[in-house]
Amino acid sequence: AVGSEGLLTTSGLGSCLGIVISDPKSGISGLVHPMLPSRGDEKSRPPERFVDSGTALLVEELLAAGADESALRAKITGGAAVVDFGTEEESIGDRNVTKARETLASRGIEIVGEEVGGDCGRTIHVEAETGTVTVRRTDGVETEL
Numbered sequence: 001a002v003g004s005e006g007l008l009t010t011s012g013l014g015s016c017l018g019i020v021i022s023d024p025k026s027g028i029s030g031l032v033h034p035m036l037p038s039r040g041d042e043k044s045r046p047p048e049r050f051v052d053s054g055t056a057l058l059v060e061e062l063l064a065a066g067a068d069e070s071a072l073r074a075k076i077t078g079g080a081a082v083v084d085f086g087t088e089e090e091s092i093g094d095r096n097v098t099k100a101r102e103t104l105a106s107r108g109i110e111i112v113g114e115e116v117g118g119d120c121g122r123t124i125h126v127e128a129e130t131g132t133v134t135v136r137r138t139d140g141v142e143t144e145l
Contacts, residue, residue, distance in 0.1 A: 002030040002061045003128035011123040013078035015093035017051060017100055017116075018124045020075045021058055021109060022131030023067035029128045030065075032058045036092070037099035051099040059107060074104050075113035075133045075145045077124050093117065113145030 001008045008031040010018050015035075022029035032054040039050035047053035063069055079093035079100075090098075097116050104111055113133065115122070120137040133145040 001032075002028065002058070002065050004028045004065070005128055008126040008128055009124065013122040013124065014080050014082040015078070015091065015096060017076055017078040017096050018122070018133075019051070019055055019058065019100055019104075020077075020124070020126050020131065020133050021055075021062060021072050022075075022126075023062065023071045024073065024131055025071045026067050027129040028062060028065050028067045029126055029131045030058045030062045031124075031126050034096070037095045051096055052103050055100070055103045055107070059109075070108075072107075072109045073112045073131065074100075074109050075131070076100050076104075076111060077115045077122055077133065077135050077145070079116040080118050080120055080122070082119055082121060115143050115145060 010033045034051045034054040037051050039053040047057050079097035081091040115135045120139045123136045125134045135143045
C-alpha cells in the first residue's frame with residue numbers, strides 16, 4: 001500500500017515483516033508485509049510475499065507516486081520467533097530482518113527505526129503523510145517509531 005494521507009495498517013506480523021518506506025519531504029509512505037526473505041526463482045507467488053522483491057516493488061510504487069528516491073527512509077517491524085522449533089538455526093524472523101537490512105542498504109535506504117525480534121506478534125499503523133509508525137505487540141507493549 002502507498003499513500004499520502006490516512007492510515008496504512010497491517011496485522012498478524014509474526015516472523016514476517018512490516019517494512020515501511022517513506023519520503024518525509026513529499027509526505028508519501030508505503031507499507032509491504034513480506035513473509036519470506038527471498039523470492040529467488042519462485043515466480044508463481046506475488047513479489048510482495050518476499051522481502052527482496054516486495055521491497056523493490058514498494059520502492060517502484062513510491063517513486064511512481066512522486067516520492068524522491070534520495071529522501072526515502074525505512075522502518076522495519078516484526079521478525080519474531082513466534083514458534084520455537086528447538087533448533088540452533090537462525091529463525092525465519094531473523095532471516096527476514098537480515099534480508100531487509102541487506103536489501104534496504106543495497107538501495108541506499110537508511111533504516112531510521114525498527115522494532116524487531118522477540119517472540120510477540122505485532123500490528124502496525126502508519127500515518128501515511130508523516131511516516132510515523134505505531135507498533136502494538138501482543139504482550140501489550142506499544143511503541144512509536
